[in-house]
Amino acid sequence: MLWVTLGVVVVIVALLAGGIRIVRPTHRGLVERLGKYNRFSNPGFHWIIPLIEQMYQVDIRETLVEAQPQTIITNDNLNARVDAQVYLKVKPDEENVKASQYNVANYEYQIVNLARTTLRNIIGTLSLKSANSERGRINDELRRTLRVETASWGIEILRTELKEIDPPADVQDTMNKVVKAENEKIAAIDYATATETQADGARRASIKQAEGVKRARVLQAEGEAEAIKLVNEAADKYFVGNAQVLRRLEMVERALRDNAKVVVPGGTELVNVIGDLGGVLPLGKPAGAAAKPAAPAKK
Numbered sequence: 001m002l003w004v005t006l007g008v009v010v011v012i013v014a015l016l017a018g019g020i021r022i023v024r025p026t027h028r029g030l031v032e033r034l035g036k037y038n039r040f041s042n043p044g045f046h047w048i049i050p051l052i053e054q055m056y057q058v059d060i061r062e063t064l065v066e067a068q069p070q071t072i073i074t075n076d077n078l079n080a081r082v083d084a085q086v087y088l089k090v091k092p093d094e095e096n097v098k099a100s101q102y103n104v105a106n107y108e109y110q111i112v113n114l115a116r117t118t119l120r121n122i123i124g125t126l127s128l129k130s131a132n133s134e135r136g137r138i139n140d141e142l143r144r145t146l147r148v149e150t151a152s153w154g155i156e157i158l159r160t161e162l163k164e165i166d167p168p169a170d171v172q173d174t175m176n177k178v179v180k181a182e183n184e185k186i187a188a189i190d191y192a193t194a195t196e197t198q199a200d201g202a203r204r205a206s207i208k209q210a211e212g213v214k215r216a217r218v219l220q221a222e223g224e225a226e227a228i229k230l231v232n233e234a235a236d237k238y239f240v241g242n243a244q245v246l247r248r249l250e251m252v253e254r255a256l257r258d259n260a261k262v263v264v265p266g267g268t269e270l271v272n273v274i275g276d277l278g279g280v281l282p283l284g285k286p287a288g289a290a291a292k293p294a295a296p297a298k299k
Contacts, residue, residue, distance in 0.1 A: 040094040049206030067115040
């Protein structure tokens with residue numbers, strides 16, 4: 001009896017131990033009893049009846065699904081190599097966890113094929129250039145289509161990303177040449193604009209310099225004219241009627257330029273002129289003195 005009792009205890013302990021289940025926070029559990037859904041298991045400790053009940057744990061974390069690269073013919077008849085990624089997760093509530101297991105056989109595999117088909121439908125209506133320039137619109141349309149098609153699968157499509165839209169090698173080379181030519185054209189236009197701006201600046205500087213020279217000459221001419229005017233006014237004021245006297249003085253100046261000695265008889269008109277201009281009266285004859293004949297001039 002002792003051995004039988006020990007055997008029964010061992011079996012019971014084994015059954016109890018075999019029914020222990022631990023659900024992590026990253027998962028949710030579905031318990032089936034004899035092949036029929038029985039209950040939902042949140043994170044924590046759970047016990048199921050061995051051989052009668054079965055627990056299936058479902059990962060509810062965000063998952064990356066690779067839509068395998070494929071070749072798509074664009075609207076302009078070019079073969080583009082397209083690759084994309086889909087980010088999704090199972091919603092953590094009971095209904096959606098059940099839907100992810102009972103409404104679809106393998107949601108990751110089916111998401112891949114659905115994404116590939118959707119990309120062919122979208123990119124097939126676009127040219128290669130449009131497809132590359134409208135990646136955001138393609139991502140939005142792909143995500144919207146996947147959400148509609150997977151609404152009953154209990155999953156959430158978080159985002160989609162186009163990894164690449166590559167044209168054939170020869171087309172890529174041509175596109176690179178076109179881009180290079182466009183860049184060179186822009187650079188040439190910028191250089192021409194800079195050169196034109198520099199030339200315009202030099203022209204403006206030359207004009208400013210010429211205007212400055214012109215203004216200086218005008219001021220100089222105005223100064224000279226003002227000086228001439230003042231000289232004329234002075235001449236009119238101080239030398240009116242003395243033109244003949246000035247002429248005589250000039251003749252005397254020329255005569256005395258070489259330091260020559262000139263003897264002028266007293267009482268002559270030239271001596272009187274010099275004496276008047278110098279503020280000195282001419283020398284008169286001494287009283288009672290006999291007049292002497294004028295001596296001839298000596299040099």
